[in-house]
Amino acid sequence: MDELFTLCNKNPKDHFKYDQLDTICHYFYEDGKRFIAYKSWDKFSESLSSVATEKEKNALKRQLQKAAFRYNLTAPIFIEQSLHRFKNYLNRKTIKGLINAGKLNLIESMNQENQKRVSNPYLVQYLNRFATYNGSDPYRAPALLNMIPHLEQNLGSYFPKGGMFNIPKSLHQLAVSVGVQFHFQHAVKEIVTSGKNVSAVRVLPLETLEEFHHPCELVVCNSDIYNTYNYLLPNHKAPQKTLSQERSTSALVFYWGIKSTFPDFHLHNILFSADYKAEFDHLFQSQEPFHDPTVYINISSKCEPNDAPEGCENWFVMINVPSHTGQNWDDIAAKARVNILEKLQRILQRDIESLIEFEEILDPIKIEHRTSSHGGSLYGTASNNRFAAFLRHKNFSSSIKGLYFCGGSVHPGGGIPLCLNSAKIVSQLIANQ
Ligand SMILES: Cc1cc2nc3c(=O)[nH]c(=O)nc-3n(C[C@H](O)[C@H](O)[C@H](O)COP(=O)(O)OP(=O)(O)OC[C@H]3O[C@@H](n4cnc5c(N)ncnc54)[C@H](O)[C@@H]3O)c2cc1C
Structure with a gap:
């Protein structure tokens, strides 16, 4: 969010305010045990004393450090760039990631690794829960996703002033301030093509119900990719294998x-x-x-x-x-x-x-x-497959020139931070086309 405001020559603090939380989350177990995850490791560790020994707490600390290592190594490869452009495999960060792939644990599930490294059942359950941040199953999702707690626990948890709603609200205000025009209550019914190019979108205004074609050479489609192929591109072959992947929760x-x-x-x-x-x-x-x-x-x-x-x-x-x-x-x-x-x-x-x-x-x-999220999934497809990152739909169409995709159902996945990253990737692809 800050990056977007800065990009538009605005001071983020004047437009989108948020506070860092000292108390991150209260955890309760059925046997009456509880603890509180704090920003400060010392306070967190003290609270964990109700469920874990010093040795087990240290194991958790090491797992959180490993999460940081994994995130720093893989985010530039898996989150911040397209996985479907050959030249992206040739940059320094990707090569560094590939050299270190052995340290990432591409074999075990999140739960297997957490059991092995942390073992305390309360702490394992705490760590496994992070699979739900992208709607996945920690007993099948790859151990690489054990990087997620790094964002919450190491980088910190934040509360946007005015609540979550202030995220889209301030983005909307920012976009309007730089000249973006919004047409609410207008349903896109079709992405129209001419030959191999995008040529228009067919739009249905929900008030007048008088359809019209809006001519354009470039479309960035944020609708769920399943619906995009099934309803908005009726005359184009859908990638059935990609669309039939397991959905997130x-x-x-x-x-x-x-x-x-x-x-x-x-x-x-x-x-x-x-x-x-x-x-x-x-x-x-x-x-x-x-x-x-x-x-x-x-x-x-x-x-x-x-x-x-x-x-x-x-x-x-x-x-x-x-x-x-x-x-x-x-x-x-x-x-x-x-x-x-x-x-x-x-x-x-x-x-x-x-x-x-x-x-x-x-x-x-x-x-x-x-x-319009297919099946009401919160995060597009699940990450239960070891190769999930590579199986998500790419951020562009190979067969229709000028058509790009962003949002939770395409690379790099669902949840607000990843969706914002998908938009960033699309902007880079368009700039380099
Ligand atoms: C209850 C709930 C809680 C969540 N909690 C969190 C959370 O705490 N943190 C987090 O990161 N994520 C959370 N998520 C998930 C997050 O909201 C989604 O992953 C994210 O919003 C997906 O972004 P998107 O841009 O792909 O789709 P959306 O945010 O759904 O936006 C797509 C928009 O496109 C519009 N649209 C679709 N098709 C058309 C069409 N043909 N014509 C015109 N308009 C169209 C839709 O109406 C919608 O407004 C939550 C989701 C839900 C439902």
Whole structure:
């Protein structure tokens, strides 16, 4: 975000403000154990004393250092450039990464490596959770993804002033200030081609319903690549193998207005499942949520008191669920609600249901409807395959000149930081075309 403002000759601090968090996340386990991840290693380590020995804590520290090594070595290769341009394999950083590939552990899963190096079950579960940051299964996702905690724990966690919504809001303001024109409530129905070139987009304004062609020589498509081929490029051959890859998880979210306050909770809170392996087997094999799900609770009013009335809190209660493949989400949400409330009762020793004053539910179908993400996946395709980074769709079309792709379903993957990187890669590709 800062880089984008700087690129437009603006001081990021004047437009997009954020605070670094001292307290990163509160973790709760079914057996009553808890700890808090702090920015400061000393405080984090002290809190871990409730679940780990000094030796185990040191093993965690080493694993976090290894995460930093991996990130610094691989981010320039896998995140910040296209993997589909031959010349990108010839630069100094890529060659350095390839020389050190042996140190990256391209064989084991995240869980296998965490078990071997850290072994303490509480800490392994903490480390395995980072697979969910791109909707994957730590029991299958490659150990290379054990770099993710580096971003949160070593580089730090930040809270945007005004909440997550301020990320798109300030990007929108920045774009308008440099002359970008937005056409909201206009659905693109087709990317029109002429010969091997992009020639227009066919647009349906949702207010007038009077379709028109907008001529153009260049299209950057941010829609999910699955829908792009299936709906926007109906006359072009779709790369079926790429499109049929395993999807990342989706989410079931309960937005609860709670008429009480909870000192045990902070901005980010995780209540772990007692059987993490079974939870992921349910998500990816049975395609259903587990009866004892890991529950993430975000309470922005802990940082922005005006987000909830005095004496109340705004809870965003989320569990990971599979992407939509035909499940009955009303039934699933009803069961999940009971399971979540029972889990909260067990862990907090308080009845929550009677404190819910407001409720709204978001499920994979609604996510798909609002964003066009196929199946409501949050992060495009999953990273459960060792070669996932190479299997994602590239950021350009090889058959249609002038067509580029960015967003969560293409390289380098889903989540806001990676999506911003995909846009950066596209801008580089266009500049060098
Ligand atoms: C509940 C939830 C919580 C999340 N939490 C986090 C988080 O904490 N951190 C994080 O990094 N990520 C998080 N994510 C994931 C993150 O939001 C996505 O990975 C990211 O927004 C994907 O970006 P995108 O640009 O690919 O797609 P989107 O942000 O979905 O944007 C695509 C846009 O294109 C529009 N569009 C699609 N097709 C068309 C068309 N044909 N014509 C016109 N417009 C079209 C859509 O309406 C949408 O506005 C979360 C997602 C959800 C749903």
